[in-house]
Amino acid sequence: MLLLGFSSGLPFMLTGNTLGFWLREGGTDLATIGFLSWVGLAYSLKFLWAPFVDKVDAPIFGRFLGRRRGWMALSQVLVAAGLFGMAATGPGAGLGLLATFALVAAFASSTQDVVVDAWRIEAAASPDETGLLSAAYQLGYRAALIATDALILILAAQVGWATSYAAAGAAMAIGLGATLLAHEPTRVVLAAKLGAAPLWSGRGLLDAVWGPFEAFFRTHGAMALLMLAAISLYRLPDFLMGPMANPLYVDVGLTKEVVGSVRATAGLWASVAGVALGGICAVRLGFRKTLVLGAILGPGSNLAFSVLALSGPDLPIFTAVMVVDNVATGFAGTALIAYMSSLTSLGYTATQYALLSSFYTLLGKFLKGFSGGIVEGLGAAYPTMTAYALFFAGTALMGLPALLLCILLARRQPKD
DSSP states (O other): OHHHHHHHHHHHHHTTHHHHHHHHHTTOOHHHHHHHGGGGHHHHSGGGTHHHHHHSOOTTHHHHHOHHHHHHHHHHHHHHHHHHHHHHHOGGGOHHHHHHHHHHHHHHHHHHHHHHHHHHHHHOOSHHHHHHHHHHHHHHHHHHHHIIIIIHHHHHHHHOHHHHHHHHHHHHHHHHHHHHHSOOOTHHHHHHHHTOSOTTSHHHHHHHHTHHHHHHHHHHTTHHHHHHHHHHHHTHHHHHHHHHHHHHHHHHTOOHHHHHHHIIIIIHHHHHHHHHHHHHHHHHTOHHHHHHHHHHHHHHTHHHHHHHHHHOSOHHHHHHHHHHHHHHHHHHHHHHHHHHHTTOOTTOHHHHHHHHHHHHHHHHHHHGGGHHHHHHHHHTTSOHHHHHHHHHHHHHHTTHHHHHHHHHHHHHOOOO
16 A cells, blocks of 8 residues: 555656746746646546546456556556656657646546555455555655655756656556555455446446446435535645745745755655554544544645745755644645545445545646736735745635534534
């Protein structure tokens, strides 16, 4: 689970925030960087093809590896191809071509997320194991984020961005190796039987597309809408601020080496601590109470970036910001993953989890495309660093609706 989590997290920053660092160093304006972050919408639309991942074997790979592992292997190969394409082109060949390869990597990565999430849920034998596997997944995922949002900056300073992206493409072999070593979950056999009608028959297609939605609302009743609302707003502050974090480092005067080294040391241990704490709380306190705590910590960490913007390139302050951010995001991510995993139904695991994770990303990934324009708009009335500070403070306030919904959810459903 650690290795598959690493494989899932590896492409995420490379098609998003880290790409923004590369583009900003090359002189790309903030508004364009913000709009290019829409490549990440592939992660929010994965529910559209998740039914086919649930019901159909992957071409070629599925024949030899089974349904879950077959889709894992195919998507991992395509992610590597996209990253190699980004490395070979870069901004110099035109932003359109770079964005195309980034979209290939993001599309394949989101497909990998669908099937890895299904594998994680189907491999768990109990709710406690679901929480622990969710923590293991998040730990591997966060390790990949450190590698692609920190270590890659140190590497890029030495050998350049193109070589660094090529190395990341090669690192997808880690995920492919984990896929080959993993076992096909026994529960996926039962899941396949539940959808026994041929996919392209009328009943089979209806079951693949509508069945997951019907099962979800039948299981959770009127609470389903409240759950979806809370999930859709839960990580909104994090998504909104994401595209502007790396441009802030560039504009405030922090070098790639400094950013990378702090993220890879203090940031790494803080991330491990946040994920571990989230996993422990999920087991000891239950999913809903942990969700409430994450709704407080996650948005609150955005205020640390406002402090950084106003303080300048101060190394101790930057280190403190990285610690606060990584603990908070590690905890909140684990809380949300464990909670969403507990809501799925056998037979529709991939599709239902894809639906839930799409809900939690769709609004944020759409709105973050305007983040650069917002900062530039504030910059017309305030000094640049003040504009950044106001922007990050505003994203923290966007977490209040999710907090209120999580509290309401915890009170109406006190038992996990």
